[in-house]
Amino acid sequence: MTAARADRRSLKARLAAGERLYGALLRLPSETLVEMAGVAGLDYVVIDCEHGPADMAALQHHLTAAAAQGIDVLVRVGTSEPALALRCLDLGAVGIIHPHVDSARDARRAVASVHHPPLGTRGFATYSRAGRFGTVSAADHLAASRDTLVVVMVETERACAATGEIAATQGVDAVLVGPADLAADCLFPGQGVIDGLVAEVHRATREAGRAVMTIVPGAEGARAAERAGAQLVLHNMAHVLMDTFRSLAGPGAAEDSGRPS
Template sequence: MTPLRPRLEAGERLVGGIVRMPNTGLVELLGHAGFDYVVLDAEHGPADQLQLQHHLAAADGIGLDVLVRVGSRDPAETLRALDLGATGVVVPHVRSAEEAAAAVAAAHYPPLGERGFATYSRAGRYGLASAEEHLRRAAERTLVIVMIEDAAGVAAAPEILAVPGVDGVFVGPADLAVSLGHPGGTGHAAVVEAIEAVHRAARDARRWVLTIAGTEQQARHQFENGSDPRPLQHPARHHAARGRSGCRARLSGWGADRCGSVARRSRPACPWQPRSTCWSGRSWPASTPSRTARVRAWPPRPGCCCRCRRRTSGTAAASW
């Protein structure tokens, strides 16, 4: 299994979903459906460490990378998630460059950070990994995604995203709407403008971006408008993400003529599916052929489809 970081750096568009514990079956379902990663939500869902370990084991068994949305910026929460084997962490309510630097320090070993070292954890294969192997693997795969979801964070976005070790940003629109004085108004002009400002800062800093879509129409809009007006390298054709199921193909098949350094998240219209996420790398070669038509033609698989087969069980899942 190739870790997320090199796949993102290579420009792949990846698709994942968020799961609130306990639901190891949904983790396995996402893997069988061809998704690339899963986000375990330990902020707005249960954060039991034993359950977290079980879900990480289920993801490993099906070949999924795992990002854990930790409950706070407490370094101990980040340490536990990574020691249990998570690929990376999503850190909520980052409001300043200092808080972003603290999140990076908690997630990485020296010299980049100050994470406590141990090889007898699950991430260290219970002591079977040598110190050198464990350090190398952690440096190669660990991702730090900061959440900007406050007015102060929006104002400090350029400084936050310039912090070395910050890999990407996820704007929390619900919290941001409350912070800006528009509770429930995620579509309010002020909220939309703040989100776009953060995304511009991310493109300028060459960081990956993850955004939210609650409907298929919103997802289409985000994909179609996901390109940087000044692409980082050159215009790129949309390249549908790889997938084995109709639902993943549907998520991946929404076409955009260009993509920049953004990651896009989407949810299919089918109400019986978990919400899902899409993110892309920095650019695609202009010669990359579109596979949209082929992918959309694939038949749906039982248990996970966009034609509303009610065998799908992930109706309570969220997305990031």
């Protein structure tokens, strides 16, 4: 546990208390964006190591910048290999987002990869950055690790049907729908169909007593997510930044330059 987090409630505790938390999804390697998110007052950032750079050294720089601003970090991993989740957590991430969880069995594996025994199989070491390089007692380090947040992603029609069992898995804290992968899995049936599936996933998640995480493209999308009951609202910063840059370029700039609009 870093010094910046020592006297702060964990994201897990805040979710359990019913708080709505706001974050930024960062696919672009930039410690400055992490710092800005903290200065702005966001609750957390998600470093995307599935569709963004997955370099551990760069991730550590981002985590160091986050600690300086007192903002928590979740990491979306691009593989289910337990060693990757362990390395992210040892560097100081407070939670892992697992893509492509299709069943309760997948959910149990995801939970096991981020928790120490008896709930999981994560290796234990206090000499990591998360253990303040050996200056935290084993008991305190173990206690802090129990606040690790587990978010599972539902991204296929099969996963949608199994959401109730997935969400009810011990150790799962939140469920996030990946709408792009879901649409691809369903052979792009149209937005109405996808919206219906997403609504059913969110309903099953709430019935299981878990939090809903929703990725939004900006402020308007965030308000819609709030109305729909999302407890973890996650701003897609690539979308936000591109919309901002295009607005700054002026009307017709994309067409004039030959870039796709």
